Amino acid sequence: MEEIAWLNEVEMRAWRGMLSAHAQLYGKLDEELVAEHGITFAEYEVLVHTSEGEDGSIRMSALADAALVSRSGLTRRVQHLVAQGYLERRRCKEDKRGTFAVLTSSGWTKLIEASKTHIRGVREHMMSKLTAQETEELANALEKMLK
Amino acid sequence: MEEIAWLNEVEMRAWRGMLSAHAQLYGKLDEELVAEHGITFAEYEVLVHTSEGEDGSIRMSALADAALVSRSGLTRRVQHLVAQGYLERRRCKEDKRGTFAVLTSSGWTKLIEASKTHIRGVREHMMSKLTAQETEELANALEKMLK
DNA sequence: AGGATATAGTTGCAAGTGCAATCAAATTTG
DNA sequence: CAAATTTGATTGCACTTGCAACTATATCCT
Numbered sequence: 195m196e197e198i199a200w201l202n203e204v205e206m207r208a209w210r211g212m213l214s215a216h217a218q219l220y221g222k223l224d225e226e227l228v229a230e231h232g233i234t235f236a237e238y239e240v241l242v243h244t245s246e247g248e249d250g251s252i253r254m255s256a257l258a259d260a261a262l263v264s265r266s267g268l269t270r271r272v273q274h275l276v277a278q279g280y281l282e283r284r285r286c287k288e289d290k291r292g293t294f295a296v297l298t299s300s301g302w303t304k305l306i307e308a309s310k311t312h313i314r315g316v317r318e319h320m321m322s323k324l325t326a327q328e329t330e331e332l333a334n335a336l337e338k339m340l341k
Numbered sequence: 342m343e344e345i346a347w348l349n350e351v352e353m354r355a356w357r358g359m360l361s362a363h364a365q366l367y368g369k370l371d372e373e374l375v376a377e378h379g380i381t382f383a384e385y386e387v388l389v390h391t392s393e394g395e396d397g398s399i400r401m402s403a404l405a406d407a408a409l410v411s412r413s414g415l416t417r418r419v420q421h422l423v424a425q426g427y428l429e430r431r432r433c434k435e436d437k438r439g440t441f442a443v444l445t446s447s448g449w450t451k452l453i454e455a456s457k458t459h460i461r462g463v464r465e466h467m468m469s470k471l472t473a474q475e476t477e478e479l480a481n482a483l484e485k486m487l488k
Numbered sequence: 489a490g491g492a493t494a495t496a497g498t499t500g501c502a503a504g505t506g507c508a509a510t511c512a513a514a515t516t517t518g
Numbered sequence: 519c520a521a522a523t524t525t526g527a528t529t530g531c532a533c534t535t536g537c538a539a540c541t542a543t544a545t546c547c548t
Contacts, residue, residue, distance in 0.1 A: 200456075201463060208476050209463050211483025216363040217409045218487060236504085255526060262364045264506050269528055271504085291513045291526045309347075316348060316356050323485045329355050331478035336358025338470045340365060383534090402496060411536050416498055418534090438496040438543045 223315045231308045233278075236263070238312060240271055241280060241297065241305040250297035251284065257295055280304050370462045378455045380425075383410070385459060387418055388427060388444065388452040397444035398431065404442055427451050 201209060224235035233241075243260040244252050252260075258268040272295050275281040280301035286292030297305070321329060348356060371382035380388075390407040391399050399407075405415040419442050422428040427448035433439030444452070468476060 201460060201468070204473070204477050204480055205463070205468055207480035207484060208471075209467060211480055211487070212363055212366065212467075213409065215483040215486045216359055219359065234504095253526085254528095258527095262360065265527065266507080266529075267505050274504095286526090289514070289526080291511095293527065313348060316352070320356060320359075320486055321348070321352055323488060324355075324482055326351070328478070328482045328485065330351050331475070332482035333351055333354035333358055335471055335475045335479035335482075336362040337354060338475065339362045339467055340358070341470060381534095400496085401498095405497095412497065413499080413537080414535055433496090436496080436544070438541095440497065 219319055222319050223312060226311050226315050227308055230311045231304065233280075233304070233308060235312075236261070237271060237275055238305075238308050240268070240275060240295070241301060241308070244281065244295050244297050245302070245305055250302065251294045253286065254293045254295060275301070366466055369466050370459060373458055373462050374455055377458045378451065380427075380451070380455060383408070384418060384422055385452075385455055387415070387422060387442070388448060388455070391428065391442050391444050392449070392452055397449065398441045400433065401440045401442060422448070 200206065220235065227233055227235050227238050231238075239261045240257065243257055244250060246252075246260075247256070254268060254272070255265060257272075258265045261268060261271075263271065272281055272283065275295075276283060280298060282296045282298055284294040284296050286294055324332065347353065367382065374380055374382055374385050378385075386408045387404065390404055391397060393399075393407075394403070401415060401419070402412060404419075405412045408415060408418075410418065419428055419430065422442075423430060427445060429443045429445055431441045431443050433441055471479065
């Protein structure tokens with residue numbers, strides 16, 4: 195079996211760690227939200243980013259960027275959340291091409307409830323495993339990767 | 342707009358960083374492999390983990406675990422790689438329920454070529470942004486998350 | 489031994505996704 | 519100002535995925 199030129203051991207651990215830690219964390223958080231609130235993590239993210247917009251509303255394209263999904267993907271996620279009663283769509287008056295997603299009051303309630311599960315999950319599956327310093331080092335490294 | 346109870350600032354940066362850094366890195370590595378070698382990152386991972394098995398072969402279930410995919414998902418990825426000529430399937434003699442995925446010589450060649458692109462990508466999009474110490478801190482934090 | 493249970497793997501199916509094409513509205517440009 | 523281009527968003531389509539059901543083989547247990 196031929197040997198493949200590779201990364202050094204620490205680089206390898208960092209890179210493999212990105213894949214595994216992300217997959218494991220994402221999987222658990224998704225599972226818990228579905229079990230306790232009937233929404234996926236992807237849907238929860240849409241609610242979160244909508245809530246962070248002005249008056250709990252945000253343009254579709256901005257929401258797609260924030261939620262790390264394609265525009266077509268977002269259109270359908272929002273459709274689904276509208277069908278569930280958590281979002282409304284509102285045409286944009288200044289730019290008639292545009293559409294806002296707007297949290298309904300039912301959406302606010304759902305978000306607040308689901309966020310308890312979510313935050314508990316992040317603490318349990320991520321923060322509880324790390325010291326404050328490690329958390330800071332992790333945040334630092336991840337942000338440098340994004341530049 | 343109501344305020345949602347949340348994580349502290351550092352925790353938030355670490356958690357958001359996991360999502361964004363993973364998405365950005367995965368996206369770039371996938372794009373480069375597709376452009377230069379016509380295989381997805383997911384397929385590349387299957388080739389890598391197969392190559393690491395004995396004689397470039399590995400049981401389907403072990404491969405599914407290593408490649409972070411469901412067994413049904415793996416069955417189809419392997420089907421696709423077999424169709425492309427990079428893998429063969431071999432029945433397991435000791436356990437007739439089992440199947441091995443085995444790298445073909447064309448698969449070895451593909452893997453070796455693709456790994457150059459992959460490693461270059463990991464260096465360029467990840468390691469080049471980090472000092473050796475930051476890489477180590479990152480690896481450390483990610484591994485602790487997995488425990 | 490042999491029936492019950494567990495394990496390896498595949499398949500049908502439904503759901504989610506992105507790309508390319510499309511439509512409508514806004515903006516640029518000649 | 520009208521034509522050309524750009525931008526915001528949605529839709530058709532193909533592809534990937536996981537779950538549940540299923541088949542085949544292996545193991546457990548009395």
